[in-house]
Amino acid sequence: MTPDVDMETLRLLVDLAELNSLSAAAQARGISQPAASARLRSFEARWRVTVADRSPRGTALTTDGLAIVSWARTVLHEVDLMRAALTALSDERHAELEVAASLTIAEFILPRWLGELRSRSVVVRPRLHVVNSEKVAELVRSRTVDVGFIESAAVPRDLAHRLVGSDQLAVVVDPRHPWARRSTPVPHEALRNEAWVLRETGSGTRSTFERALRFEPHLAMEADSTTALIGAARAGVGPAVVSRRAVASELETGRLVEVTTDLDLWRPLTAIWLMERRLPDSVDALLRIARAGTTRRPST
Incomplete structure (x- = not known):
């Protein structure tokens, strides 16, 4: 089986060609000079080719080594392009x-x-x-x-x-509703007998209210929109149960009134x-x- 080309050795050879020094090339690759020499020898043994001449004056590329550097530049350029493209693709995802x-x-x-x-x-x-x-x-x-x-x-x-975190629901009514004038909590029996404006089954608002009420409420209207619930409450369809965050402006302007109950409406x-x-x-x-x-x- 033909061995794979070692990309790190190709980069070392390119650095050696550009820096004219094995020591400088090793430093550029972040390895020691002995490690760089060992890498070149391993490459030569694997491919049965001599890529560098060693002498007391230093290490220089052979004719074969220069040819390999020429090919390596093309290969490494394509590898770097692919790496950049993969990184961009990963960042995109x-x-x-x-x-x-x-x-x-x-x-x-x-x-x-x-x-x-x-x-x-x-x-x-x-x-x-x-x-x-x-x-x-x-x-x-x-x-x-x-x-x-x-x-x-x-x-x-x-x-x-x-x-x-947490959120608190509010029972809100039109200012003309009898509950709007109460100064004490609405009795549980009155809550049981009222017809409500509520979110659909499966919503967190509905399940929180039913859990607090401990029985299935009568419905005057059901909607999957908070805006629709608020509009229905303002029109007098019935008391609505919505997040206090959703009716803050209506409560501040008096278009709706929050009713006091003994229900635990935190969720x-x-x-x-x-x-x-x-x-x-x-x-x-x-x-x-x-x-x-x-x-x-x-x-x-």
């Missing part, structure tokens, strides 16, 4: 960041995280899939995305996960990914940013 996030995270939190990621000179081109928490997990399992962010208290057991914000999948550096950096900059639930 690593710049792509597939993320899935449930609605509140996607609309109110994730853009800030991605902005911070870019400000740290991490080159990414994120592609964001906005779906509910249940579908985020499906996209992670199918390897469609590198990482997902969910708002549900129930974390899929088959996926790796990391808590990155975790969790990153999920495949257990066997190594996280890209960009995802690892994104998770560190998320952990550092997200609201934490107050300790009780």
Whole structure:
């Protein structure tokens, strides 16, 4: 079997031709002069050709050695071009960041995280899939995305996960709703009898509310859009349950009123990914940013 050409020896020969000194060529290659001499002897033995003449005055290339250097320059040029192309291709792939996030995270939190990621000179081109928490997990399992962010208290057991923060839901009503004038928490029985404006089944908002309520609520309207829920609440369709972040401006202007209840409406914000999948550096950096900059639930 014909042996492979040793690229490092070819680079040593090119350096020897350009520097006219084996010592200088060895230094350029980051090896000792004895190691460089041994490398040349091994090359000569392998290919049964003499590439250099040794004398007290130094080491000089033979006619065969000069011919090999001429060929080596062409080969090494192509190798270097290929290396640069592979590096560029790798960088291009690593710049792509597939993320899935449930609605509140996607609309109110994730853009800030991605902005911070870019400000740290991490080159990414994120592609964001906005779906509910249940579908985020499906996209992670199918390897469609590198990482997902969910708002549900129930974390899929088959996926790796990391808590990155917390979010609080709010029960909001139109100012004309009877609950808007209450100064005490709405009784649980009244909550049970009300018809609600809620997100669809599978969303983190819906599961958090049902877990806190401890029974299946009556529905006045169901939607997969937070904007639609807010609009329905403002129109008097019924009380809505949404992230407090999503209704901050409506609460400040009085277009909606937050209702006091005894329900625990805090929910975790969790990153999920495949257990066997190594996280890209960009995802690892994104998770560190998320952990550092997200609201934490107050300790009780």
